[in-house]
Amino acid sequence: MTITLRVRRSDPARGERPAWRSYRVELRPKMSVLDALFAILEEQDATLAFRYSCRAGMCGSCAMVIDGREGLACQARFEGARRSVVHVEPLRSLPVLRDLVVDMGPFFARYRAIDPFFVGEEPSLGQPPGDPAVVDPDAGVRPLVSRQIDCIACGACLSACPTVAMNDAFLGPAALNRAFALTNDARDRAHRLRREAIYGEGGVHACHSVGNCARVCPAGVDPLLSIRMLRAHAPE
Ligand code: SF4
Ligand code: FES
Structure with a gap:
């Protein structure tokens, strides 16, 4: 055949x-x-x-x-x-x-805009770093975040998003999903730094909630859920 x-x-x-x-x-x-x-x-x-x-x-x-x-x-x-x-x-x-x-450049440029890496506590000069922080597996936010950290940066959600197609400034589903995962990490020290990107012109308020991102994601991530959660905690 x-x-x-x-x-x-x-x-x-x-x-x-x-x-x-x-x-x-x-x-x-x-x-x-x-x-x-x-x-x-x-x-x-x-x-x-x-x-x-x-x-x-x-x-x-x-x-x-x-x-x-x-x-x-x-x-x-x-x-x-x-x-x-x-x-x-x-x-x-x-x-x-x-x-x-x-060219995945525009995808990773959006990703970089939200400082996609974990920023931990600076160890004091001359002091050894402390013990690794313990994340409680029973913490309420844990099951929600567990699913959202499985992103493999494939770009499928960006491709499927009609808002990305219309609005160059929109950071897109993968970057905002990553921002959500880091925002929920109590050990992270860069929450304030990311706030401007998350709630700025290309941030969560630019999303039209179409949801194609969640439908096509091969890793089972739901970026729209992350965007909704970030919106729910938007500063006044
Ligand atoms: S489709 Fe899923 S795995 Fe691929 S970049 Fe988007 S969130 Fe990440
Ligand atoms: S070749 Fe790696 S996901 Fe398909």
Whole structure:
């Protein structure tokens, strides 16, 4: 049995405009969309560009739009597919470098805007650092945050978000989700620093609550929930 993969291809550096190209691929058991892209690369067209690393749904680098919906190519399988034609496109709202490879720069620039790293207590000069802080597993906020820290920075939510597409200043679901996770870490010392980004022009109030982010996230994160929680604690 074969399947037709229609791939949205382009090479902006060479002035090539996006165009659909069709490839027929022999289906193998448990074949993923990433496997099919490899089959094209190895057997039909060595110029096809796509990104991958872990092939196990962990690294997020193979995120793309498959039949109109964001997902991980290494996790999307053809089994049970009713259609014999599958469309594959690069992520939206990010510049295309070539074929299915996008520039993740604008995604990480948004991420950086909220200072996405943990800022701990500075140890006093000449003193050894104290014991690691203990986070109570029974703390009320813990189950909520546990789910939200699973982000693999794949960019699928940014691609699926219509507000990102309309508003360049919007920080987007992944960055605000990360801000929420850090805001709920009692050990973190940078809450004040992040407040301006979270509640500023491109922050949580710019979100239109469409919720595509939660629907497409391959890691089960719900960025809209994080945005709602941040909104609920907005300064007066
Ligand atoms: S929140 Fe989900 S969809 Fe968005 S970048 Fe993280 S893992 Fe990807
Ligand atoms: S290759 Fe790592 S998530 Fe698909």
